Amino acid sequence: MGDRDAKTALFDQFARVGKALASGKRLELLDLLAQGERTVDALAKSAELGLTTASAHLQTLKQANLVVTRREGTKIFYRLAGDDVAQLFTLLRTVADDRLPDVRSAREAYLGDDTEAVSRAELLDRVRSGRATVIDVRPAEEFAAGHIPGAVSVPLDELADRLAGLPADQEIVAYCRGAYCVLSHEAVRLLTAHGRTALRLADGMLEWRLAELPVAV
């Protein structure tokens, strides 16, 4: 006990989790899984990876026990092992964003910096006071799996066709998966281009759920 080999072994065990987080591809998979369970095939397509490559990365995550699997017929569904994993993932992103200037510029290159954001508290305020309509611009099945109470599902794909159904005399607050999801940014751009007053939630459903705010199903 207390010797060097045992200490090295312990820290090498901790590093298994670090290693699992040491690839952009795997972080992208975790980002997808943070929204709910997915099949290998769906993950590979979403992350634009070869099937075997995706499978290999998922095995890495599985060996670190960050994800678990469930079989349904010939399909295998992966999901995060628990909210602690989602918490670790979001904290890693936050630290990266706070510490690395390159993350900020990569974020702006991907998301843009031309849309206005509100915090979760501000969103709640605006909904309570009736100043804003909240729309969930994720795909319909993700809305169905859990959403902000009172939000309306308007998948980004359908937004242009459904403009008429959205109140013209209110602010519209769009949200999507999380702080680095592009959907709400594009929704706000589209709405603004059509003369609406639109804002986005600064983060998204992932952070909402982890903050233990109420979730409707």
Place this chain on the structure above:
Amino acid sequence: MGDRDAKTALFDQFARVGKALASGKRLELLDLLAQGERTVDALAKSAELGLTTASAHLQTLKQANLVVTRREGTKIFYRLAGDDVAQLFTLLRTVADDRLPDVRSAREAYLGDDTEAVSRAELLDRVRSGRATVIDVRPAEEFAAGHIPGAVSVPLDELADRLAGLPADQEIVAYCRGAYCVLSHEAVRLLTAHGRTALRLADGMLEWRLAELPVAV
């Protein structure tokens, strides 16, 4: 904006932090740095690494902006870039411990599982009610850099010689650096072997500080 290359670039940036956490050696260095600033030489000796190896790992951490340096004469002091880094580090350890059975067995091999632990709240209770004396068994300079209010500095090295100075009619609660620090375990074993009633704080100074409990200097 919103294209694949930009998304890949963003997640690869996040992965820089993951990569920094992907080595047991680097996690060991972070563990040391979580206690305060250290020189390269001191870190290399503590972690039992070659000087150039330690320097290379520190450069990796520095490029991920998880640590910052300060020069004082010919020495260079490294320290964590902020408490968010310490928080990420402790969360990684917690997730690893909760998820990986191998971590638990490596922990028991290193620390043992023969000593009784109390939570931070229980420690505070025992101190307020006068039931317990709290001793800080870290090296004296770490005590000097910040400790639990009311705790007495009794470095593990000196504990055997200072037994007489510790009340025999009270519980003794020992604490050290953090949840995976061996010092408090050894202190409790030594005290118990001398017939004292001894417990250890389940974690240590690191988690105390991150929980924003009061720190005395």
Place this chain on the structure above:
DNA sequence: ATGGTCCTCCAATCATCTTTGGAATACTGT
């Protein structure tokens, strides 16, 4: 059983990370 689907395993290649000793840099004290 058979064919089809979905996924994992395997093996080979390539890329990246780790470790090391020796040289180079930066500073201090005399």
Place this chain on the structure above:
DNA sequence: ACAGTATTCCAAAGATGATTGGAGGACCAT
């Protein structure tokens, strides 16, 4: 200037990880 100390840089070797295509395993429908 010079010797001494602390650290980083460099280059080479070995170790580990990523990616790919093809084979194999598990399951379903007929």
